[in-house]
Amino acid sequence: MRSASGIQYFCVFMIIMIIASECLYYNIIESRWRFPVLSMINIAFLTCAFIYGHVFMNALGSDLSFRSDLFSHTAIAFSVVTMAGIGFRYNRGRQAAPAPTKAILAIGAHPDDVEFGCGAALLHYRKQGFATHALILSSGENGLGASPTPLHNSRRREAHKGGEVMRLSSLTILNFPDCGMTSRRDGIKSAIEEAIRKYNPDVVFTHNNFDRHSDHRMVFNATVEACRNVPTVLCYENPNTPPEFRPNFFVDVSDCLDFKIRALQCHSSQTRKSYFKPELIRSIARVRGNQAKVRFAEGFIAIRAVLGAM
Numbered sequence: 640m641r642s643a644s645g646i647q648y649f650c651v652f653m654i655i656m657i658i659a660s661e662c663l664y665y666n667i668i669e670s671r672w673r674f675p676v677l678s679m680i681n682i683a684f685l686t687c688a689f690i691y692g693h694v695f696m697n698a699l700g701s702d703l704s705f706r707s708d709l710f711s712h713t714a715i716a717f718s719v720v721t722m723a724g725i726g727f728r729y730n731r732g733r734q735a736a737p738a739p740t741k742a743i744l745a746i747g748a749h750p751d752d753v754e755f756g757c758g759a760a761l762l763h764y765r766k767q768g769f770a771t772h773a774l775i776l777s778s779g780e781n782g783l784g785a786s787p788t789p790l791h792n793s794r795r796r797e798a799h800k801g802g803e804v805m806r807l808s809s810l811t812i813l814n815f816p817d818c819g820m821t822s823r824r825d826g827i828k829s830a831i832e833e834a835i836r837k838y839n840p841d842v843v844f845t846h847n848n849f850d851r852h853s854d855h856r857m858v859f860n861a862t863v864e865a866c867r868n869v870p871t872v873l874c875y876e877n878p879n880t881p882p883e884f885r886p887n888f889f890v891d892v893s894d895c896l897d898f899k900i901r902a903l904q905c906h907s908s909q910t911r912k913s914y915f916k917p918e919l920i921r922s923i924a925r926v927r928g929n930q931a932k933v934r935f936a937e938g939f940i941a942i943r944a945v946l947g948a949m
């Protein structure tokens with residue numbers, strides 16, 4: 640009976656250990672999940688270790704034949720190796736992911752604007768250790784066609800999926816009216832000022848002053864006023880930006896362009912629109928890359944730029 644019991648506990652323990660190990664790997668090394676998830680997994684792990692230890696000690700005390708059970712020794716060895724492995728990964732993860740020292744805030748009027756304008760740059764700087772935050776001022780309800788309701792507005796979910804692809808540190812979506820921002824200037828400026836107080840960004844990305852969309856120009860004006868104390872402010876384009884937009888600041892995004900396209904594809908309610916085509920996104924990045932003498936780039940107009948900020 641003891642032997643069978645030992646095998647059963649060992650099997651359960653092994654499965655739990657494998658799951659816990661993989662969860663910790665994705666959480667710490669890949670930085671996919673947040674702290675509460677890590678805490679829950681740690682608690683589950685410790686509980687399992689305690690239960691196993693308790694069962695083992697009971698078996699050892701009441702039935703010494705358990706000592707000769709091959710599986711019990713294997714279980715001990717496995718648990719030691721697993722815990723050592725988790726400890727190693729944990730320490731490595733802590734060393735590999737230092738706290739961000741610089742922050743970027745990207746501001747957009749509608750859920751897909753940030754991806755179009757600076758999606759690849761955000762991922763590029765995220766990989767370099769920046770904290771990257773996005774502030775979207777509307778849920779883009781007009782982009783859904785006839786009579787959308789807040790409950791059925793899928794664009795928020797799409798934006799969050801895109802944010803995951805760009806590995807954003809945070810994404811905030813507000814409720815200013817899509818195509819009605821010109822009458823909400825003070826509220827928009829206050830919302831941007833609040834985000835700047837919260838994130839203290841070194842760099843802000845925003846719309847440009849040439850776009851035909853009145854929401855974009857309103858967000859540009861409100862951002863420039865709200866960012867009076869931000870060192871670097873860069874204006875991005877989108878596929879419908881008119882030719883007057885002439886970038887004077889470039890970010891080499893050759894390593895991140897595919898992820899920008901993947902992030903845009905998350906906006907599945909919009910992808911039927913011609914300007915969502917990957918070939919167009921790639922072409923714009925290639926042109927900007929040629930201007931910057933790299934393969935692929937995103938182009939910006941700098942309101943001001945501090946070299947050490949990026």
Ligand SMILES: [Zn+2]
Nearest residue numbers: 748749752852
């Ligand atoms: Zn827009």
